[in-house]
Amino acid sequence: MSNNRISQDFMKDAAISVVKTTAEIIGSYIPLIHSVTTLVTEIYQLYENAECNKEICSIMMERAKTAEFAMNMMKDKKENEKYYRQKEYYVAFKKFEICLNKIKHFTDKVSKLKDYKKFFNATKVKNEYEKLTAEYDTCMRDLHFTIAIANERAREDDSKKVDETLTHIENYLEKFTHVFEDKFDELAQEISILKTQQNENPSEIRVERINSNELMEPTVHKDTDIRGLKNNPIVKRIYKGIEVACKPIKNSDEYIHRELAIIGKLFLSPNILKFYGISNVDNNEVMVFEWAERASLKDLYDKYDIAWSRKIQIILDICRGISFLRSVNIFHHDIRCENILITKALEPKLANFKYARPTSATTTDLSKQLNEVIRWMAPEQIKRYSNGKKAGYTFNCEMFSFGMLIWEFCYERIPYQKLGLKEIIDHVTNGKRERLSLGKFDKKIQEKFIKIIDRMWQHEPHKRITLSKLFIRLEKLHTTYPANALGLLENGALELTEKDKLIEKDKLPEFNDEFVINDDFSKPLLSLDEGITLHKKKDHAGAWKCFNDNSELGSPLAKYWKGYYLYEGYYVQKDINLANMLFKEAADGFFIYL
Missing domain, CATH: 1.25.40 (Serine Threonine Protein Phosphatase 5, Tetratricopeptide repeat)
Structure with a gap:
């Protein structure tokens, strides 16, 4: 064999060896690249679902996204292959992955009200933010991701946004949480324990039992002392000198008792209907709640027009109730006027916790209740249900429903009352909403509410207003327009645009053959x-x-x-x-x- 032939064979073998070595070296980065891509996606998801400090979450998300873009730009260029052969570069890439993990955990903590209150204050957040951004910039320089390093002006702008956001959230927490002092953590822990008992030892859960002899009939009877269905009415009784509502239990199983045990822990909030326990009335098992003289908020607006200043007060109090639930890690899952009960003094009380759950629990399946709840449901939920998939539920979904409640209360009619189920699905999932129009009186207040509602029912979940910002806006509105009178006016007095007084109750069609919830969907391919x-x-x-x-x-x-x-x-x-x-x-x- 000639020397030339040997040389060619040697070069060929060497080339094959180099290709294999290159493939193996570059291949060793694949798990890291996949991990980085996953972390960026998770950080973006945290930003989308942020309950507070959304601007800080946005900054961290943008940093992560920019780094991902720089990583993709870097790997696309052949001349950068030399870096991937260096051991120091692999170590730097690993540090980058660790840094993104820290950013993810930081974003997770600052994005949730409960975690922010528990772990942080403004100074700690700012210090942690500066530490993480410095570590991030170091990683970008080590990896030659120069496009991802912010300039001095951008750093100053971001720092200013962080300061403004922290001032805002501290203001919100000072106004809201001081009422309950340090009881949030204790209450959240009790609810967590109850949730564990539900799963492990349901028989150990006990609900307060009230002796039926302690439930006295009112000395003076009124027509409104009995309400609801004729064959299953809610009746008024007097318990220890307090007016209470005795609501029949349709299904006296462990599920009902477990949920009532959780509701019984929510007594700290004056904006949540108080639950006293269970008892027996006329041989029927009943739940005993505080009495709401004026029935539901829907009943109230069907009977009266409510002055705009009073509407501000009621909506602010509902916001307080939702804030309380969020602070103890509870999703209500069914926010609408029919589930807000009203006392004689027009105090709103969040009620009907049938679908409520701890935030860490499995999402409540509402596919069989779409007729009942779809008018207040977020588009991302509707889309999942209409595609036959299990619909996840986030606080952004709850905020959307709250926005629909505010619209319903402002215009004093249920949403989409002339549309059928299929029409609502098409309407909402295509980004359309109810009309936002001005009535005859108090137009400045109406304009404020229109802006608030528009921020709450944004199609993209992460664009919806946070609970803390909403609370501050409503409080400012209440300070400007205080409710000095009861504010119950003759029906029709406000001349609300498009209010239809002839429709007392919503009637939705049943599912037709064109819209089927498919619970038997199975994936042909594993992820x-x-x-x-x-x-x-x-x-x-x-x-x-x-x-x-x-x-x-x-x-x-x-x-x-x-x-x-x-x-x-x-x-x-x-x-x-x-x-x-x-x-x-x-x-x-x-x-x-x-």
């Missing part, structure tokens, strides 16, 4: 995360099928895992050559398309 979980459980057969199926769809990460299985001989016969080819394809896929 990569599910495949990785199977791998960790040593279900190599199931994991291999998942990785193989996804790799055929072109997923770079799936190709990497498939190559790994072939390289190690998990479930399938070893094939190192095919494994190296897949590593190379995975690397090319990540560095071109990710």
Whole structure:
């Protein structure tokens, strides 16, 4: 064999070796790149669902997104391949992943009212923010992601936004939480314990039992002492000198008792209907609540026009009730005027906790109650339900429903009352809403409410106003326009635009054949995360099928895992050559398309 031939063979072998080495080196970054991409997505999700400090969350999200963009720009350029061969660069990339993890946890904490109150104050947040941004900038320089490093002007602007946001949230917490002092954490812990008992030892949960002899009939009877359905009425009784409502329990099982146990813990808030316990009236099991003389807020606006200054007061008090629920980690899940009860003094009380749950619990499935709740439901929920999928629920959903309640109360009629179910679905999911128009009186107040409602029912969840900002706006509005009189006017006195006095009750059609909630939907293809979980459980057969199926769809990460299985001989016969080819394809896929 000639020297020339030997030289060519040597060069060919060396080239193949270099390709393999390059593929293996670049392939080692694939899990890190995937982790970074996942973290950025999670940070964005936290920003979307932020209850407070949304501006701070936005800054952190933008930093993460910019870094991801810089990472993708960097890997697309062939001349940058030399960096990926350096051990120091790999270490810097790992530090970047750790930094993003810190940003994620910081964003998570500052975005939730309960965590902010528990772990932070303005000084701590600012210090942690500055520490994280400095660490982030160092990572960007080490990775040569120069596009992701903010200039001095941008840093100053961001710092100013952080200061303004922290001043705002501290103001909100001072105005709202001082009433309850340090009882929030204790109450949240009690609710958490109850939730654990629900899952582990439901028989241990006990609800206060009231002796039926303690429930006395009123000495003076009124027609309104009995309300609701004729065969299942709510009746008024006197308990320890207090007027109470005795509401029949339709289903006296452990579920009812567990939920009532949680409601019984919410007595601290004057804006939540107080629950006293269960008892027996006329041989029927009943729940005993405080009596709301004027029935529901819907009943009130059906009977009267409510002065605009009084509307401000009532909506502010409802906001206080929702703020309290959020502080103890409870979603109401069904915010509308019919579920707000009104005392004789026009004090609103959040009621009907049928669908309520702790925020950490499984989302309540309302697919069978769409006829009842869809008019107040957020578009992202409607879309999931209409596609036959389980609808997740966030605080942004609750804020949307609250916005619909405010619209309902301002215009004194239920939303979309002339539309059927299918029409509502199309209307709301396409970004359309009810009309925002001005009535005859107090137009300045109406204009303020129009702006508030518009901020609350934004189509994109992260664009909706936060609870803390809403509270401050309503309080300022109340200070400017205090409710000095009861404010109950003759029906029609306000001449509200488009108020239809002939429609007393909403009637929705049943589901038709064109709209079906499909609970039997099954995925024909496992996700990569599910495949990785199977791998960790040593279900190599199931994991291999998942990785193989996804790799055929072109997923770079799936190709990497498939190559790994072939390289190690998990479930399938070893094939190192095919494994190296897949590593190379995975690397090319990540560095071109990710």
